[in-house]
Amino acid sequence: MATIKEIAEKSGFSPATVSRLLNNDPNLSITPNTRSRIMAAAEELGYWNDHRKQDTIRPNIALLYRVDIKEQLQDEYFSSLKDALLKVIKQAGMQVEVFEHIADLVKRATEFQGFIGVGPHRLTHQKLAGLHAALPNGVFIDINPDPELFDSVRPNLTLTIRDALQRLTAAGKHRIGFIGGTGLNFDQVQQPDIREMAFREFTSVNAEITEAPMFVGGPFNIENGYGLGKKALAVCADHLPDAFVVASDTLSVGVLQAFNEAGVIVPRDTAVISINNSEVARYVSPPLTSYNINQETLGRMAIQLLRDLIVHPDRPRVHLTVNTDLVVRKSFAN
Structure with a gap:
């Protein structure tokens, strides 16, 4: 069984830092590179297989909510998606903080193990590249703005x-x-x-x-x-x-x-x-x-992808689609 000490020796960081990260200490502040090296060492030594913890990882994550306020007021889809996400994040036992600006999340990136992104408002490749450098573990829901940098889950x-x-x-x-x-x-x-x-x-x-x-x-x-x-x-x-x-x-x-x-x-x-x-x-x-x-399904799939990213930070990007289902009412019934 892989131990904290073995992971610390392999990654080059202290047992205390390794233990706090693997036990999802919300007050731990480390760089993305440190996080990736520890996670990679834990994976190589079989820590996740031994502890069966991948499905119960409870990281401290951010929700990047990039929706224009006018659009949110006019289209309930985004507000209901946000509510659904917060619900499934809570059910997963994760701690989450909501950000509306990429720059604010970048400044505090070391406080989080990953993020889930919602909304396309004023996104640019330059901003997303800066976010990836600070916090590479990210999953976008409903959109796929920069598929080479981040995972995504979208309705089909x-x-x-x-x-x-x-x-x-x-x-x-x-x-x-x-x-x-x-x-x-x-x-x-x-x-x-x-x-x-x-x-x-x-x-x-x-x-x-x-x-x-x-x-x-x-x-x-x-x-x-x-x-x-x-x-x-x-x-x-x-x-x-x-x-x-x-x-x-x-x-x-x-x-x-x-x-x-x-x-x-x-x-x-x-x-x-x-x-x-x-x-x-x-x-x-x-x-x-x-x-x-099904917005809750989108959220659960995003959480699964994010957990997998945290454990396997060097894997290729993954893009999932979720099928929709027809609810028949009076405007058309075949």
Whole structure:
């Protein structure tokens, strides 16, 4: 059985430092290099196999919450994701502190063994490279801003779009529209949204889909959804698609408002499938059929990846996707 003394000798640090790290002392302040060397020595000597502690590692971690306040107020997805994460972190017995600014986390990086990142607000490669140098063990949830530096766990939105199109065509819907917002802005470069890309790809190769009009751009909020809904009505006039796939529930709320004002009855005149399954999906008229993103599962997977990173700091980066599941309500029921 590997001992604290053996790990200390192999890593070159004192038994006291090794013991405090392996027992997750929240008051221990060491450099990322020191942490990595001790963890590597413990792994090489078989400490984790002997003690069976990998699944019960309770590190002191940070939650980097990079969400624009306006976006958070307009889209409950991020606030509910934060709540879900804090819940699963607490269930895992970990201590966590929330940071909104990368610079603040970098200054205090030696206090943490890793971090979980949420939100794309004003991220740049330069900022993330600085964070990686100070705190290399990190997992991003819902986004994958710098895959060479950090792990990620995301909902499988490509599969979600494919499943929606398959369900709609199976129900006899062959003219299918898409309404979505603008993708991640990283390093001042606008990235395409994965839902939009998947819709373009699958509709281009699906012979059953005869028309696939798209209305995209702008933030994922109700106001923009209303504007995009009005645009879809103006462009399509009396020839509305049989159904719309809408990229988020907040957009869908605005879309339904625009449709209701124009006298368009959902699902009689056009069906709607949404994504997120947020609380609002149950209370709009009609209630939204929406793909559920299990945020607690995203959080648990992120914690597992982070624990693995702490034990194996030199392993390759890992990127996981989590499937969604459809919650059927009145806006579409096949």
